[in-house]
Each structure stands twice: as C-alpha cells, then as structure tokens.
Amino acid sequence: MHAAVVTAFDAPPRYGVVADPVARSDDEMVVEVVAAGLHPRVRSQADGSHYSSTGELPLVPGIDGVVRDPDGRMRYAVLDETRLGTMAERTVIDPRRSVVLPDDVDPVVLAAAMNPAMSSWVALRRRVDFRSGQSVLVLGATGNAGRMAVQVARLFGASRVIGAARDETALASLRSLGADEVLTLDRVSAAADVDVVIDYLWGEPAASAMVDLITARADRGRQITWIQIGSVAGATCSIPSAALRAARLQIVGSGIGSVPGHDWQAELPELVAAVSRGTFDVRAHAVPLREVEQVWTASPSDGKRIVLVP
Secondary structure (H helix, E strand, O other): OEEEEEOOOOOOOEEEEOOOOOOOOOOOEEEEEEEEEOOHHHHHHHOOOOOOOOOOOOEEOOOEEEEEOOOOOEEEEEOOOOOEOOOEOEEEEOHHHEEEOOOOOOHHHHHHHHHHHHHHHHHHHHHOOOOOOOEEEEEOOOOHHHHHHHHHHHHOOOOEEEEEEOOHHHHHHHHHHOOOEEEEHHHHHHHOOOOEEEEOOOHHHHHHHHHHHHHHOOOOOOOEEEEEOOOOOOOOOOOOHHHHHOOOEEEEEOOEOOEOHHHHHHHHHHHHHHHHOOOOOOOEEEEEHHHHHHHOOOOOOOOOEEEEEO
C-alpha cells in the first residue's frame, strides 16, 4: 500500500510503498484511512524531536484521523505510539480508542479539528479544576490550537477570554470566535488578573509574559494556574525564581503522560459530537497523500490545517 514514509529524521516523509498492515490481536482492527491531519505533533514525531520518540525508523507518521472500518462505518481514531501511523492508505487501530461518527460528518473538518481542540479541551477538563466563570488567557492564540482554545474556553463557560500573540492582524479575527479581548505579547500585563493561562508558546515569550502578569497582578495571593501545552517559541523557559515566590502561581503541563490514556479516551465522544455539530470554526485544507513531501513544511497563508487524504 502507499504511505508517507520517514526514513531519516532530517528529511520530510516521502510517498512510497510499505507492507499492508496486519491485525495481530482481537484488540486490533485494520481500517482504511479517510483523512489525517498534519499537526505540529505529527511533525515532531517525524523529525524525532517529540519527547515520546523512540528513535526507530522507518515510520509512517500520523497520530489520529478519520478511518473507515470493515463494516463501512467511519470512525475518529487515536493511535498508540506506533511506527504505522495514519498517513497511509490503511492502518491498524484499537477500536476502543475510536468513536463511530455520524453519517453526515465532514471527515476533513473532523481530522483538522480534533487534535488542536483536544489539547485545551483535555487540559481544562482533566488537568486543572476549571470552573465556569473563571477567566482564561491563551498565549499563542492565533495558531490552530490557540484558536480552538479560545472557542473551547468560551464553550466551557469562561467569563472572560483573552487571546494573545504577536500578529495584531491575526488577533483581530479572534473576536468572532469568542475572545473578549486580544493583546499583543508586549501588552499581556493588561490580563494580569486572569485565572488560567493556556500556553502554546513557552520559551522566552512565556517567561516574559509570566513576569509581566505577576508584576501587574492586583492580588498575588489569588491563584493563577498556568497550563503548559505547546512550545513553538522554545523548548526551555528561564523562569525567575522570584516569579514562583511572589505569587500563588501553579504551573502544570498537559500532554501524553501527564494525562492518562483512559482520560483522553473518555473525552473523545463529547468532543467529536461538538465538532460534528459545527460548534467550532475550523480551518481545513485537504491535500492528496501523494503530495506529502511538497506540503510537509508548508504553512498555508490562510492558516488552514493541512489534512492528507489517501
């Protein structure tokens, strides 16, 4: 069968031929892939930089997608760490880690939305005690995951949602998604009294934002919860020790390992339902799988998530 194949961590996957997948137990099912999103998490899988990487090659990337099972039903499936991902004509799934989809679902939209939406959805539901009426600041709010986080926070009853990023033009579009305010990164102190920060940046921007927020915070004894999810601005962050002593700051991470697999699985049906009924504004761009090498490093000017279709 045809698939995107990674043979070196310093080169994009190439469209090639690999052996047909085989179900090796009663808990596995061979499925046809309908659509698979090209997420940042998939890129880090393919270049070996993700913390879950085993360093084994070759591999077929892809961590989730819309698939068709042997009975003809479409499912959204999340894969375990595997070298046979969803960027192929067929793959193997554990049906317990999948959700059967409505007949009228758009597979490209669902494949584009689930991974970026899941990051903030699971973080607010499973990593912190988020309550309706709390306020949320999203750092890196103009990326796909950040845009979804603005919408997820609003859906969960946030009293105030603030989006922050570098691009002032892109920030303006967040108001139509439910953001009450938008701020460039040099102005985040205006959100000093926020309850929860969802951070997709890390690196120097996060360190600066943390100091700015704490310095301007009116009541430093009131807890601020910082959820670290992404690191597009840097893998490390130099946080001054005073920032941890000068305020009631709680920093938690949300991702593979910090959230048990059964917790991710438990949230899938409700998130699938929300995406399927059009709750979120989703930007998606379908590309044939055979063009994987050409689009691998592309960043569409319209901000749409690339979805590979076999």
